[in-house]
Amino acid sequence: MTPPDDTGVGGRPARAPGARQLTEHRLFWPAAVLAALLLGNVALTHDFLAVRVQNGHLYGSLIDILQFGAPLILVSLGMTLVIATRGIDLSVGSTVAIAGALACEHIATAKDPGSLPTVMSAIALAVGVAAAIGLLNGFLVARLGVQPIVATLVLMVAGRGVAQLITDGQIISVSSSAYKMIGGGYWLTLPFAVLLAAALVAVTSLVTRRTALGMLIESVGGNPVASRLVGIRAAGLLVMVYVVSAVCAAVAGLMISSNVSSADGNNAGLWIELDAILAVVIGGTALTGGRFSLGGTVLGALIIQTLSTTIYTLGVPPETTLVFKALVVIVVCLVQSPAFRARLSRRRRATAPDRAPAAGDVGARQQEVHP
Amino acid sequence: MAHRALRIIAAALVGGVLSACTTEPATTGTTGKGSSDGKLVLGFAQVGAESGWRTANTKSVREAAEKAGITLKFSDAQQKQENQIKAIRTFIQQKVDVIAFSPVVESGWDTVLKEAKNAGIPVILTDRAVDSQDTSLYRTFLGSDFVKEGQEAGKWLVKEYEGTSEPVNVVELQGTTGSAPANDRKAGFADVIKGDPKFKVVASQTGDFTRAKGKEVMQAFLKSHEDIDVxxxxxxxxxxxxIQAIEEAGKKPGVDIKVISVDGIKDAFVAMQEKKINVVVECNPLLGGQLMELAKKVVAGESVPRRVEVKEGVFTQDEAAAALPGRQY
Known part of the structure; x- marks a missing residue:
């Protein structure tokens, strides 16, 4: 069971005005962390936020973060829906590799690698196979009742082998300007990958929030028994979210391989499933299922990508990179934890007893509602 | 009941998939009955097929064995040490004449190597070393010297900027953190350029040996450092x-920013021909021929050096066009 969440995107109570209302918004903490990371970068590298026009498109660290963050945003988007149903999809990294491998192999062996029909059929092939992967995952979870972590582990392990089989263990290079567009091209001065990711996020949030679909997904994840009793067909929904997750991963795979014009069955999307799960959690969606936040996930993915770019820009030695990342992630998770914040504010109150009591009391009581 | 049965089937399928990853050594030669036909039998336990470099390595060993008239028993360990140990034990049982293998990891080989020693089968390490204290456990190590590769890269740089006193800003893309090639190529390079204070490594990050990471990290370097020379x-x-990142930043790779690389894959030679890479230090996977020679010597009881280096070269732009057609990987 998920706890009653009174800080939802739509139904925020109009109890307290001003700053408190702002900090209670479920996107506040992820957004604050992202802003803090960016500001920290500006303090250390003064022109970090500078964006200029280069070769007819925008150029700067911010654009890099968006462009390299786009695949992660997509994978996390699908992962959010899966996690909302109390599931998890470990196979997305392999799906990224398979999609890139299929598309590049198709284009590399085609007679006319640069033509639009070739690229379109490559995309269709990759997305189609990904949908089949999603169907398999969904079937294992929804029909056979295999635990999601086990069901998707199968393809996480085997899928990378499939990708290597497709590429024959080699890195396949393609030279196709049409294919390059997906992950490395620009449209209206912005990276095409960013626009594509934004469009898919917009469509997903429209479909889940403007129809009952989002609520049905949340109810299946929140309480499967109750949702069965009210007549929600969980199986179909489960299959659907795994298909969406796989298709998102496939588009991310196309972006990654297109950006470097090559498919690497071994390394494309390696560990991206873990980054995606982290992005979802940072974004405020609980792994226990139920309420999900697409906006939070996008912020979470951007936080992770900003962190990587920060590491490269600051020159953190590679040996300590992982420790640095871990420290930031721990801080982010602590800042986001209502229990931790409540404890912190209680301690602060204990050391400063003459502080205005009313506001603090309300805060503590409210925060203790959360687990 | 039906559900339960289906679950058991699914679990069996998962188990099947996971255990299918281990492969038994397969005989690729004409006969599987040891050296009964007088031919030398070599058991080769490969790491896996994780990269194009490795695939070329495997191909070279297979072809060289055929050419040298050596029966090859080949096993692919799928990057797992337990598979490799299993394969070596199988080779010992099959009484092959000589065992060669590229260790997946450095440690944990003493037991199985002692078994081989007790069975009187000589062992040759290829490409990667083991950290065993007992050096009698293997006869020789045939592989690249990663430190030397780093030194060669450094030497080219020193020569290229001979006679100038202006500072040279170098950025470095390291391999996977902690891996032997990354550590050694970094150390060898630093060793050579430290003699001249004009060379300064302004940024050094890991790119995990991949194109995607290399591009991502270089893009960040280009933004945080104004004047990168090399x-x-x-x-x-x-x-x-x-190179793609450099081009997207509006600079010319090979001219505005000189590019030094290691390995020598075909794509790099193409880029060198297009004047985008200045120099490639070769790391040669084609050690099959040398391995077969060593195997014959070891079995014949001849003495071999403890450390044999693979024949490797340094290629510049002028030589790229001529060398490209002969590149096998």
């Missing part, structure tokens, strides 16, 4: 990714 990449794939 890029030193620990492998070709990272260099190829970084």
């Amino acid at each position: 890029l030193y990449a620990h492998n070709d794939d990272m260099a190829l990714g970084a």
Whole structure:
């Protein structure tokens, strides 16, 4: 069971005005962390936020973060829906590799690698196979009742082998300007990958929030028994979210391989499933299922990508990179934890007893509602 | 009941998939009955097929064995040490004449190597070393010297900037953090350029040996450092990714930013021909011929050096066009 969440995107109570209302918004903490990371970068590298026009498109660290963050945003988007149903999809990294491998192999062996029909059929092939992967995952979870972590582990392990089989263990290079567009091209001065990711996020949030679909997904994840009793067909929904997750991963795979014009069955999307799960959690969606936040996930993915770019820009030695990342992630998770914040504010109150009591009391009581 | 049965089937399928990853050594020669036909039998336990470099390595061993008239028993360990140990034990049982293998990891080989020693089968290490204290457990180590590769890269840089006293800003794309090639190529390079204070490594990050990471990291370097003169990449794939980043920043790779790379894959030679890479230090996977020679010597009881280096070269732009058609990987 998920706890009653009174800080939802739509139904925020109009109890307290001003700053408190702002900090209670479920996107506040992820957004604050992202802003803090960016500001920290500006303090250390003064022109970090500078964006200029280069070769007819925008150029700067911010654009890099968006462009390299786009695949992660997509994978996390699908992962959010899966996690909302109390599931998890470990196979997305392999799906990224398979999609890139299929598309590049198709284009590399085609007679006319640069033509639009070739690229379109490559995309269709990759997305189609990904949908089949999603169907398999969904079937294992929804029909056979295999635990999601086990069901998707199968393809996480085997899928990378499939990708290597497709590429024959080699890195396949393609030279196709049409294919390059997906992950490395620009449209209206912005990276095409960013626009594509934004469009898919917009469509997903429209479909889940403007129809009952989002609520049905949340109810299946929140309480499967109750949702069965009210007549929600969980199986179909489960299959659907795994298909969406796989298709998102496939588009991310196309972006990654297109950006470097090559498919690497071994390394494309390696560990991206873990980054995606982290992005979802940072974004405020609980792994226990139920309420999900697409906006939070996008912020979470951007936080992770900003962190990587920060590491490269600051020159953190590679040996300590992982420790640095871990420290930031721990801080982010602590800042986001209502229990931790409540404890912190209680301690602060204990050391400063003459502080205005009313506001603090309300805060503590409210925060203790959360687990 | 039906559900339960289905679950058991699914679990069995998962188990099947996971255990299918281990492969038994397969005989690829004409006969599987040891050296009964007088031919030398070599058991070769390969790491896996994780990269194009490795695939070329495997191909070279297979072809050289055929050419040298040696029966090859080949096993692919799928990057797992337990598979490799199992394969070596099988070779010992099959009483092969000589065992060669590229260790997946450095440690944990003493037991199985002692078994081989007790069975009187000589062992040759290829490509990667083991950290065993008892050096009598293997006869020789045939492989690249990664430190030397780094030194060669450094030497080219020193020569290229001979006679100038202006500072030279170098950025480095390291391989996977902690891996032997990354550590050694970094150390060898630093060793050579430290003699001249004009060379300064202004940024050094890992690119995980991949194109995608190489591009991503280089893009960040280009934004945080105004004047980069030289890029030193620990492998070709990272260099190829970084070249794209340099081009997108409106600079010319090979001219505005000189590019030094290691490995010598075909794509790198193409880029060198297009004047985008300045120099490639070869890391040669084609050690099959040398391995067969060593195997014959070891079995014949001849003495072999403890450390045999693979024949490797340094290629510049002028030589790229001539060398390209002969590149096998």
